[in-house]
Amino acid sequence: MTTDVTSRAQEAYDALVAQGMKLDLTRGKPSAAQLDLSVAMLGLPGERYKAADGTDTRNYQGLQGLTELREIFAPVLQVPVEQLIAFGNSSLELMHDTLVHALLSPLPGAERRWVDEEKVVFLAPVPGYDRHFAVCDRLGIELLAVPMTSEGPDMDVVERLVAADPSIKGIWCVPKYANPDGVVYSDEVTRRLASMPTAASDFRIMWDNAYAVHHLTDEAVEVADVLALAAEAGHADRPFVFGSTSKITLAGAGVAFLGASPANVKWWLALTGKRTIGPDKVNHLRHALFFGDAAGVAAHMEKHRALIAPKFAALEKVLTENFADTPGVSWSTPKGGYFVTLTVPEGRATRIVQLAKEAGISLTPAGATHPGGDDPADSIIRLAPTFPPLDEVEKAMAGVAVCVHLALAEAS
């Protein structure tokens, strides 16, 4: 590239910095307008507190969560009602606590507690979700990166690893509209995950179906039923399915779900019954009344889509206009979820994030999508357009494009 190009890129960047922006594309948070969609919940359940079965939701007990709410989310999460647990306000909590339970009490099928293993390793398809990785780091579980393909984790790699090494105890999966690359697992990938031989007798799939109903197009993409496939393959206890209403109703005040085999559910409830008398069933009732049924959930998600699809479109537009013909620059065009993955030439991601930061645009740190915060190629940037208003997304993305141009020019 010529010096001329570099100096034009530098000029554009200087102009960007001069604007003194303060914009944020870091986290997958719903916007205030999205939260407004659920404002009616703030007055619920009103005077009512009895569940359909007569349970006084105000009192103690009900460890598995309110039946009518589990009935609504059972089809959404592809889990039979009796195998679905409705719990607190965070699915991350459920994932963390499930691993804590496995560390301190043998899982169904386990020979021992995981703290008594020499080491415990989880496979981390990359790019992936930094909070999954942080849970493992915190609990002393090692992460081993495996590559993603356009259909899910590279199953040739996964199958080879799990067949050989009994210390590999699990894999993180976001099967639909994956964080951050928007990938949807193919039925074949799901089938292979559910049926592959594993050296560990207590191998688990952490199936974080965080975006089950979070479509961005007319197509309500479906994934295969991992619990059913695992049971058919003789590995009923392999999947733990997670989901929540955090990006459906209120991000901090939603309801999280855990689904699994009868043996896993029994194990989980027995341990959790020592920890608490039960979850907040009033919030369960609040949600059940708000939705009515699974169709109510789908209808509600259409309203979210109307608010956030234009933000993804704005992002796509800026990227296409700027980088359609730029070698080494590509991006995901997800059909749902909360993120776009921007791939830049090797070694440029950190620089772009730094340039953006200095121009007042916060991006997720480069490397966050990889275990240990280390993307060996330094080429992946996660963009999260949902939280800021549309005009700020447009401004921020125009700014990001300027940063990418300069970072590429610097390296040329």
Place this chain on the structure above:
Amino acid sequence: MTTDVTSRAQEAYDALVAQGMKLDLTRGKPSAAQLDLSVAMLGLPGERYKAADGTDTRNYQGLQGLTELREIFAPVLQVPVEQLIAFGNSSLELMHDTLVHALLSPLPGAERRWVDEEKVVFLAPVPGYDRHFAVCDRLGIELLAVPMTSEGPDMDVVERLVAADPSIKGIWCVPKYANPDGVVYSDEVTRRLASMPTAASDFRIMWDNAYAVHHLTDEAVEVADVLALAAEAGHADRPFVFGSTSKITLAGAGVAFLGASPANVKWWLALTGKRTIGPDKVNHLRHALFFGDAAGVAAHMEKHRALIAPKFAALEKVLTENFADTPGVSWSTPKGGYFVTLTVPEGRATRIVQLAKEAGISLTPAGATHPGGDDPADSIIRLAPTFPPLDEVEKAMAGVAVCVHLALAEAS
């Protein structure tokens, strides 16, 4: 005792069984009438969702919990606002999770994680709370019973044990209106707990102030400020203070609190930040709006007292009428809390609970107040009169008296 007495007791018992009762004095649950006191909460926060500092309570974040709610409960729990965490719906959860954190990450002052200790032992003042014991059992923490006195744990015993044995890492305390004997810790006991030398550098007091404002008399009993005393004694990190609104607002949908030293709070939040993005702040706001201030909490507790004090009085009346002059039978007359402890002659508690069960009256299993469910003297029965309506409490207690008479006659 004469055969005549025995046969009269048997006749009375047979008549009791013939009534076919189905009554329950097992658990410390609020009654429906108590829950009705907080029915206005079910419509809160209404349209409002902004906290005093502008936080949108509907969205993610705010790991320490809403400031205005912490401000209300800071004086209630004797914890400075900045050292108080407002969290989920269960203080038992907070206790469990704090011990999990200590098992998996070194506490401030610890040499290693507790899972890496040869063994970890907690002192359990007896009679005590079965759910405390169950948390330890579940986590592989051994329990060592120490006797209660009328002023709290027998501190001569406690001091001797903790000074000698570094594997003793903690003690369970319910300092006010203790479960189940209603004991209030004297200032001297609290001072000794806060200042005693311990062989373990990471010794902790699990200060479960579950009944901080749950008075049954005009006297609002106070206990000493354990955090302040510990800090003065150079052991700032020793106490973890717990509390909740479970028996103030809605038993299943309240807010739980954790208070501790700045170092402990920092440690706890850092670990918890890997587990969740934050607690349900809408429920925090709901509670803050409902109470207004600490005086609002006290006023609300007066209404609870009006409902439950008569139930304790009914229980006391039956016991006095039947056993005022019976050798070996005594009971607590708590000034607050949720329980009465009935002490019967050695070896009779299990028999009484069994007789009551066969007459349709559920009592907490004898021994539940002791580690491993084993009361060596088999003489302690925990009575919980809050949940049933007053007339049922009266009937159930009359029935219990019949069972005690028969069990004593059988042993005479």
